[in-house]
Amino acid sequence: MFLELEHLTMKFGGLVAVDDISFSVNKGEIHGLIGPNGSGKTTIFNMLSGYYKPTSGKIVFEGKNITGLPAHKVTQAGFARTFQNLRLFKSMTVLENVMVSMGHLAKTQLLNVMFNPIAAQKENDLFTEKAMKLLDLLDIRQYAHNLAVSLPYGTQRRVEIARALATEPKILLLDEPAAGLNEVETNELAEILTTIRQSGITIFLVEHDMKLVMGSCHEITVIDYGKKIAEGDCDCVRSDPRVIEAYLGKEEDL
């Protein structure tokens, strides 16, 4: 199994944000995680990426137990993530933001990059070249030298994805990447997701945009109040009465 969540539970004081959830994510697929607001999706991401230590339960990635590893170790193990609320480095250009993510892969010794101008320049050149390729992939090359936080919302979302990809992950966790995007941008995002998946990276997607989820995901897990209420492929989930009641039903009311 590629990624397995086993009986994951996260309590905040008296609140059980994630309640005994188990499921697995298959390699090479786009796996959706949906549920109403406050159902615990971001909390699951935070546990997976090393931000929260689960109250109980296990996370097994490629056969290794990674539960409770610090965030930078989880990234080194092959996880990358974006944030629901944009969190780009505010003093950096788009290029620099992306280059930060490459540091953990660097081959050059630390003392060498600190004191040897030639080695440092070589590393910077290499990183720049790799980063530019990612900017091309997300079609944001023209903003390379702009301050990332000065860009429009949709563009910043792309920078977040480029920055996550720059860690060279095996699995990419996207927390509501379509939030705040218009329809054209959302369609472009769907294409980007396909390209990323085709390059061999598994995607784990939290998203409220049902069209995007149903159009892109191979497998969907639905949670409500921290509990898993359904899983399966799109059709299966769409027709599940509990899902309709908890989630899709609400959408229709709106």
Add this chain to the structure above:
Amino acid sequence: MKKNPKTLKLILFSIAGIALLIFPLLAKNSYQVHILNLVGIYMMLSLGLNIAMGYAGQMNLAMGALWAVGAYTAGLLNQRLGLSLWLTLPCAIVAGGLVGGFVGLPALKVRAHYLSIVTIGLNEVINIILVNETKLTGGVDGISKIAKPALFGFKINTEQRYYYLILIAVIATFLISRQILSGRVGRNFRAIRDDYKTAPAMGVNAGFYKLLAFIISGCFAGAAGALYAHLNAYISPDIFEHKTTLFIMTLTMVGGLGNLNGSLIGSFILPVLQEYLRAIQDWQYVVYGLAIMVVVLFVPGGLMQVFTLLKPYVTMLTSRFNKLKSGTTVGEDSNVS
């Protein structure tokens, strides 16, 4: 226009270089040179603090004590073992780095204001050790008769000669700072400063880089300490009290946090100003306090920010001036903008 910005820069650099080289010959007395030597030492301290505080966002308010660690390491090694500056300097750098790393340990648990309070507390702890470990440190009397260095028999025993030594040290420290910050390490520092919670998701080991920032500032302070001890020949704990730490912080903030040039400017202006403010004694701290308040409230980027704010006006004025001088026609004018 024939002059391009590059040649202009080169000319300015040469003028500055020559001015720096001949300053000791023009100075009215060796006291003036002494002040400038202190300015150089403050520059090294401020560069160290700027890397920790301005770039990595780590409040290292123990710079005075780390400076003392360097000074006492050099002073003791010279007094007890007779080592010269060339040997005490590397030892002081190592000692400063080690104690710097130790002072930085709380950064793994606390941040921002809390870190300021803890580190300024550690500054006091180190100072109290200097005062009370009389047998080792000489207590309040400090250490005296620290030897001046010599290079191949040439004695560096006057303020004027020491000036060139410090000039080289400052240039080296500045270039090393720039080098460290130019690559991966600099980006990781800024990443943990901008958003310490997000950086780990990008693979940055935040704890390691926090400690590294403290260690680097400690190394710089250690070097500054050794140079100071051999320059002054006498050191005592009162020089390295928390008010020194606050002075270093003030001049760094006034110059510009997150900008190495700011460290150079702040380290020049404040110690020189201090000479003029000597008459008002402790009231000078009111002036520094006000300076910090003005910076924090109005120009968080310090004087360097003021310069960037003024830049468009300067360019405008110079282009007007050039136009007047050459009597540009309207046609050419449109090319300028």
